[in-house]
Each structure stands twice: as structure tokens, then as C-alpha cells.
Amino acid sequence: MSVQRMYQAKVCMAEEAVQFVEPGEVVVFPINPGEPPALLQALPTNQKLMGNTLFRMLPGYPLIETESEIIKQVSIFLSGHDRKAFSEGVSDLLPNHFSDIPALLKMSSPTPVVMAAVSPMDEEGYFSLGTSVSYVGDLLDQAKSIILEVNQKMPRTFGEQNKIHISQVTALIENDFDLPSLPEPILNDKDTKIGQTIADLIRNGDTLQIGFGSMPNAVMEYLKDHRDLGIYTEMLPDKVVDLYEKGVITNANKKIYRGKTTATFALGSRRLYDFMNNNEDIFMLPCQVSNDLRNISQLDHLVSVNSTVEVDFLGQCNSEVIAGKYYSSTGGQADFAKGVRMTENGRGIICLYSTAKNDSISKIVPLLSPGSVVSTTKNDVDYVVTEFGKAELRGKTVQGRTEALINIAHPKFREELTFEAIKRGFLPKKNFFMI
Missing domain, CATH: 3.40.1080.20 (Acetyl-CoA hydrolase/transferase C-terminal domain)
Structure with a gap:
């Protein structure tokens, strides 16, 4: 099967894509611009979830509104979107050195679900993690499921553990959105x-x-x-x-x-x-x-x-x-x-x-x-x-x-x-x- 036919066979709506997550599974998002916002919003529509954990680092979007017994939300590095939630006990924080994060995530689950926003597929069937290889790249080979949000505005980048082949992908959605950004700092x-x-x-x-x-x-x-x-x-x-x-x-x-x-x-x-x-x-x-x-x-x-x-x-x-x-x-x-x-x-x-x-x-x-x-x-x-x-x-x-x-x-x-x-x-x- 050609890579284009594989691609078309795996395209679906966000609400369909998140159904591949099973109860108790660990879900991992990349850092900030690499987060998949449509999949994040759709995740609670999976009615069978219970005892799941969602790991995020420096999140670019607000936490999802769900009970912690259903999805426990854990930050790897706090941002304005989850500081208050952590201080109120709504979410949790994983202490870490950045270099240790992949190993720590594998301790939580050796076969996590990876959800990521990625660049469009190239002619050989590869997507790029774009802005956020971070700890996600090291999880790809062991991931139970890889669910992608393909964004035309995500840059295609090069590097190590930065590519995902369409054959590795469980499901994907298409959603072109502006990546989270930082304003030009005003220096005092x-x-x-x-x-x-x-x-x-x-x-x-x-x-x-x-x-x-x-x-x-x-x-x-x-x-x-x-x-x-x-x-x-x-x-x-x-x-x-x-x-x-x-x-x-x-x-x-x-x-x-x-x-x-x-x-x-x-x-x-x-x-x-x-x-x-x-x-x-x-x-x-x-x-x-x-x-x-x-x-x-x-x-x-x-x-x-x-x-x-x-x-x-x-x-x-x-x-x-x-x-x-x-x-x-x-x-x-x-x-x-x-x-x-x-x-x-x-x-x-x-x-x-x-x-x-x-x-x-x-x-x-x-x-x-x-x-x-x-x-x-x-x-x-x-x-x-x-x-x-x-x-x-x-x-x-x-x-x-x-x-x-x-x-x-x-x-x-x-x-x-x-x-x-x-x-x-x-x-x-x-x-x-x-x-």
C-alpha cells in the first residue's frame, strides 16, 4: 500500500482518534507548540477512560476539565495554564532533570500513547515532530499508539528521533492552527x-x-x-x-x-x-x-x-x-x-x-x-x-x-x-x- 493510501486510511475526526486510548493508559504530549489542541479537547469524549494519566510540559493550552480519577493531569514543567491548578491540588507535578524525562515517563508506562502536532507528511511517508522532539522522540518506538494532529503550519525540521512514519501511526486528524508563540520580550x-x-x-x-x-x-x-x-x-x-x-x-x-x-x-x-x-x-x-x-x-x-x-x-x-x-x-x-x-x-x-x-x-x-x-x-x-x-x-x-x-x-x-x-x-x- 502506498504511503498516501495509508494516510487516507488513517484520517479521521478528533473524537474518533481519541477512542484508541484505553482505560489506564498513559498519554504523553510534546512541549507547548507541539501539543495537539483538537485532540486535547476531544480526549474527554472517550467515555471509557478511567485511571488514565496525561503528561504535559510547559502546556500551551488550559487543562481539560475532567475528574482526576478519569484523567490525572501531570505537569513536567509548569506554565500559566497549570500553576494555579497545581497549587490547588487539581493537577500534579513530576520533579525531574530534563535529561531524565524519557526514562521517568517509561517508568510510568513502557508503552505510552503519544499524541502530537506534526508537520505534513513528506513523499516518503514521514512526519516531523517540528518544534518539539524533547522527550517524545525517545518514546516513539515503544509507544502503544501514536495519534497525530497534522498541521500545515508546523515547521518540518531535521534531527535525531524526529521522524514518524505513516506505518507507525494509529490515527491522525488534520487541523491547521497557529502555533502557540511568545511575544517579543520587552527588555527593561x-x-x-x-x-x-x-x-x-x-x-x-x-x-x-x-x-x-x-x-x-x-x-x-x-x-x-x-x-x-x-x-x-x-x-x-x-x-x-x-x-x-x-x-x-x-x-x-x-x-x-x-x-x-x-x-x-x-x-x-x-x-x-x-x-x-x-x-x-x-x-x-x-x-x-x-x-x-x-x-x-x-x-x-x-x-x-x-x-x-x-x-x-x-x-x-x-x-x-x-x-x-x-x-x-x-x-x-x-x-x-x-x-x-x-x-x-x-x-x-x-x-x-x-x-x-x-x-x-x-x-x-x-x-x-x-x-x-x-x-x-x-x-x-x-x-x-x-x-x-x-x-x-x-x-x-x-x-x-x-x-x-x-x-x-x-x-x-x-x-x-x-x-x-x-x-x-x-x-x-x-x-x-x-x-
Whole structure:
């Protein structure tokens, strides 16, 4: 049978496609733009579901309204669509390092149901996972069912574990919809100062891992005069397009995936998705490959840039909890914080605003706030950057770390922080009022 005839035999309506999910089965969605919205909406129409679990990461659409006994909804990384639900106990959260997610999902079910939005089928019968290979790519060979939502607006991308053949597909629907996108970030004065400071730490020929958020991406505004930069990252952001167009990104110096920009998912504007479409310079990797310490360690001159919520005097970073409530998750921050230290001439950078709530709260703190978690350990941070400069922690003693961090705190809090540091024995008494 030709691939076109196989395709036609498997096309159906969303309400029909979700009937292939059996009671108790685990269903897995890709990250954000890779989610299939019509299948998501139709899933509760399967009246036989009971004891099922739905895993989503950084969801781009609201949770479905159903009882948890029917479908338990579990987040792998919270977004605005499920933070409130988690805090109210409506949904659950799976702690993880990004690199571990495929293995953790296989623990939940060795034969899950994969539902994904994909690019149109090519002449050989293959669909592309497009923006989100992430943890889904590694599940395809073992999946009990693969149910696709074919979208003409999903970019066709290349990479590893990024293709699904029509023969593997259980059912498919056609639905052309605009992919979820992020608005162009509006950079404030703090962002620009942080971006400039970090950009000064990046040298020509370096390879970059850029994390999620306005602060890390502000760095890319100040790299336009750099040369021969490489990209080896998790999330592919919009600013990559600008640097490509200016000839800044060449990936010429990478020991692995030379000449290719690598990522495990993308989230940005339509401009980014169009740039990715049929672009062989973009190479999408499954997260257990992109975030594997053994691969990261091969990238000499790697600079990892990630943001956090607060940092204590020891350099411990809470990147997940705000005011005692979960806001996000670990993601790949710890993967890269650990991996970059295994590279030659690697630098791991954590950035944050020095304050919150109109400068009423210091984010450089003696101890992490009650209810906080340690996302990145004190031993895995090289630099911390705020709008007041950089603190180099690697190789520094407790006293050295404390002093360096107080020096990049907001000036209005430095005296108070110094007092607290002395009280805890982190600074000698002679240092009081000297910082």
C-alpha cells in the first residue's frame, strides 16, 4: 500500500482518534507548540477512560476539565495554564532533570500513547515532530499508539528521533492552527544591564546554551559583533534568527554537531518557526541527548546562561519556587550547570534581578526562603549576574562567595546582608559597613 493510501486510511475526526486510548493508559504530549489542541479537547469524549494519566510540559493550552480519577493531569514543567491548578491540588507535578524525562515517563508506562502536532507528511511517508522532539522522540518506538494532529503550519525540521512514519501511526486528524508563540520580550533597564554583563563574558568562537526568560535572551542583543558562535541549547529562542542573519552563528568550532544549531524544542514567534522550516542547519535532538552530560562535556568553550529566582550566600539557586509556591520546575538548568563544568574553558552563568516587588525584597539572601528548593547546587555555579554586576563564585571560599554576592545585591540591602552574614559567621566582623 502506498504511503498516501495509508494516510487516507488513517484520517479521521478528533473524537474518533481519541477512542484508541484505553482505560489506564498513559498519554504523553510534546512541549507547548507541539501539543495537539483538537485532540486535547476531544480526549474527554472517550467515555471509557478511567485511571488514565496525561503528561504535559510547559502546556500551551488550559487543562481539560475532567475528574482526576478519569484523567490525572501531570505537569513536567509548569506554565500559566497549570500553576494555579497545581497549587490547588487539581493537577500534579513530576520533579525531574530534563535529561531524565524519557526514562521517568517509561517508568510510568513502557508503552505510552503519544499524541502530537506534526508537520505534513513528506513523499516518503514521514512526519516531523517540528518544534518539539524533547522527550517524545525517545518514546516513539515503544509507544502503544501514536495519534497525530497534522498541521500545515508546523515547521518540518531535521534531527535525531524526529521522524514518524505513516506505518507507525494509529490515527491522525488534520487541523491547521497557529502555533502557540511568545511575544517579543520587552527588555527593561535591568535586563539590558544583565545582558551586557553576560555578553562581556562570551568570547568569539564560544558555544551557547541560553535558558528560558527575558534575562538570558537579553544577552543575545549584545552579541551582534561576536563571531563564529555556536548554539547547543534546550529551547531555541527568536533571537537566534537575528544572529544567523548577521552571520554571528556559524557553529564552526563545535566538536559535536559541527555546523548545526542544536535544540530539543523551540518556542517563539512565527518568524522563528518559518526560519526553522526545512532548514538543515537546525538539528533537533531528543532531550536525553541534548542534555546528556557526556555530550555537553565535549563542547569546549561552552557558556551556559540560565535564570533563577533567588541565590543564597553559598551560591545555592532556587529557580522554581516563589513565595513558597511552585512556579516552574528544574528543567535542564542543573544538567547544564553540571555539564559545563566538565568542559574545557566552560562557564556556567546564573542571572537574576537583585530585587523583586519594586525593590522591596532582595533576591540575594542569607538563606533561601522557606519552602524553596535547591535547583542548582552551590558547587555548580561559576558566575552570578545581576544588574549590579557579576560575582565569580568558582574557587571562592564561603567568605569570598558571600562578599562577592553582597557586592551585586541592591545597594539598599547590602548593609543588612552584611550584618546577616557576620551573624552567621560567613563574614568576619571587621567587614561590617565596609561593603
